[in-house]
Every structure is written in structure tokens, then in C-alpha cells.
Amino acid sequence: MAFEKFSRLNDLPQLARHPEIKRFAKFIVVGGVNFLFYYSVFVLLIFSEVTPTRAVIIATTLGVLFNFCTHGRVVFKSGNLRLLPRFIAVYVVQCGLNVLSLRLLLAAGVPVLLAEAVVVAVLAVLTYIALSMFVFNKRIAAPHHVTNEESALENGFYSR
Numbered sequence: 001m002a003f004e005k006f007s008r009l010n011d012l013p014q015l016a017r018h019p020e021i022k023r024f025a026k027f028i029v030v031g032g033v034n035f036l037f038y039y040s041v042f043v044l045l046i047f048s049e050v051t052p053t054r055a056v057i058i059a060t061t062l063g064v065l066f067n068f069c070t071h072g073r074v075v076f077k078s079g080n081l082r083l084l085p086r087f088i089a090v091y092v093v094q095c096g097l098n099v100l101s102l103r104l105l106l107a108a109g110v111p112v113l114l115a116e117a118v119v120v121a122v123l124a125v126l127t128y129i130a131l132s133m134f135v136f137n138k139r140i141a142a143p144h145h146v147t148n149e150e151s152a153l154e155n156g157f158y159s160r
Contacts (some may be wrong), residue, residue: 027075027128053099060095069089076136086135094127
């Protein structure tokens with residue numbers, strides 16, 4: 001694991017400078033802006049008497065493109081629109097988890113606005129992991145294009 005070597009308390013300053021920690025911190029700050037956008041839409045819809053499930057779906061839908069621009073460009077340094085379908089897929093899963101978690105908390109008697117704030121906080125960590133692994137992962141995002149020469153070499157049709 002990338003963080004194994006940071007096992008002592010005096011290693012914390014070095015850990016704080018680790019690129020992945022810095023990127024996660026940026027994700028959280030940018031995510032705060034995204035959250036304000038999302039949560040404002042959610043609250044407006046709740047006060048407009050839209051059901052919580054519909055409010056989550058509408059607010060998530062409106063927030064996805066905004067989030068793609070902010071997270072893609074600021075956090076992951078990519079505005080590549082080819083990544084948008086995978087980005088949307090992550091948010092479809094995130095939206096489903098949000099709706100399910102919100103329903104569970106509401107059934108437990110947690111007030112709707114507090115429940116959604118808690119759910120979003122937990123989902124922020126899971127969303128960062130998913131975006132890092134499945135959307136903005138350089139090995140996935142920029143697949144190696146094999147040249148004709150490389151293809152011929154791999155198939156044994158060409159020798160140097």
C-alpha cells in the first residue's frame with residue numbers, strides 16, 4: 001500500500017505532503033463548492049414539497065456536469081469529455097446509494113436535512129475513491145495505442 005511507510009506519528013508532516021493526500025484535500029475543498037450547489041438545489045426542492053427521493057435525483061442530475069468540470073479540471077487535471085460516461089456512471093451508483101441511505105435514515109427517524117448532510121459526507125469519500133479508480137485513473141483514461149509495428153511484433157509478423 002502507498003501509505004505503509006508512514007507508521008509513526010512524526011511521519012505526519014511527510015504524509016501531508018504525499019500527492020494522494022494533497023489531491024484528496026483538493027477534492028474535499030472543491031467538493032465543498034459542489035456540495036453547496038447540490039445541497040442548495042436539494043433544500044429548494046424539499047421546501048417546494050418535492051419528495052426526498054425525487055429531490056436527490058434532480059439535485060444529483062443537475063450537479064453532475066458542474067462536478068465533472070470542477071473535479072475533472074481542478075482535482076484530477078482533466079477536462080477530457082471522453083471520461084464523462086464513466087463519471088456519470090459513478091454518480092448513478094452514488095445517487096442510488098444516496099437514495100437508499102437517505103431512506104434508511106428517514107425510517108430511523110433522522111430529520112431529512114440532517115440525514116442528507118450525513119449521507120453526502122460519507123459518500124464524498126466513496127466517490128473520491130471511485131473517481132480515482134474508474135474515471136480519472138491514467139491507466140484507464142489514456143489507454144496505450146498500439147502502433148502497426150508494435151502489433152506486428154506482438155503477433156510475430158515483423159522482426160527488427
